[in-house]
Amino acid sequence: MMTVGIAYVLVEELLRERLPRRWAHTQGVAACARKLAPLVDDRAKALEAAAVLHDIGYAPPLVNTGFRPLDGARHLRTIGSVDDRVARLVANHSFALLEAEQRGLREALEAEFPVVDDEQLADALVYCDMTTTPDGAPDNCR
Numbered sequence: 001m002m003t004v005g006i007a008y009v010l011v012e013e014l015l016r017e018r019l020p021r022r023w024a025h026t027q028g029v030a031a032c033a034r035k036l037a038p039l040v041d042d043r044a045k046a047l048e049a050a051a052v053l054h055d056i057g058y059a060p061p062l063v064n065t066g067f068r069p070l071d072g073a074r075h076l077r078t079i080g081s082v083d084d085r086v087a088r089l090v091a092n093h094s095f096a097l098l099e100a101e102q103r104g105l106r107e108a109l110e111a112e113f114p115v116v117d118d119e120q121l122a123d124a125l126v127y128c129d130m131t132t133t134p135d136g137a138p139d140n141c142r
């Protein structure tokens, strides 16, 4: 199983030089996830892993459909060592279903990556993503 530490290494390698702003944002989202750890108890590692991996689909080598949550989650499935719940969180983060609908990808997204049956965990990831600036400052994550 992929550890959170390995997730950081993987995403840093894909984003740091190619998309430094996205890498900074990713680190901010992960920092927010660590702050929320007490709220999610034994799911803290899954939340942090999903936070680190949530925008991996922006990495140019992974772009396929151009819909980042789906491209990223599909890549995570090919790696094979990523917890399925984490891949599904990545696929559905931040209201991805709505954008998938606009792109004609909703059926594919739902079929391949059903929404995680843990609303608190999914909401925590959205909260971290939405309260972190594009430059990575977790300004509103408290």
Ligand SMILES: [Fe+2]
Pocket: 025, 029, 054, 055, 129
């Ligand atoms: Fe994000």
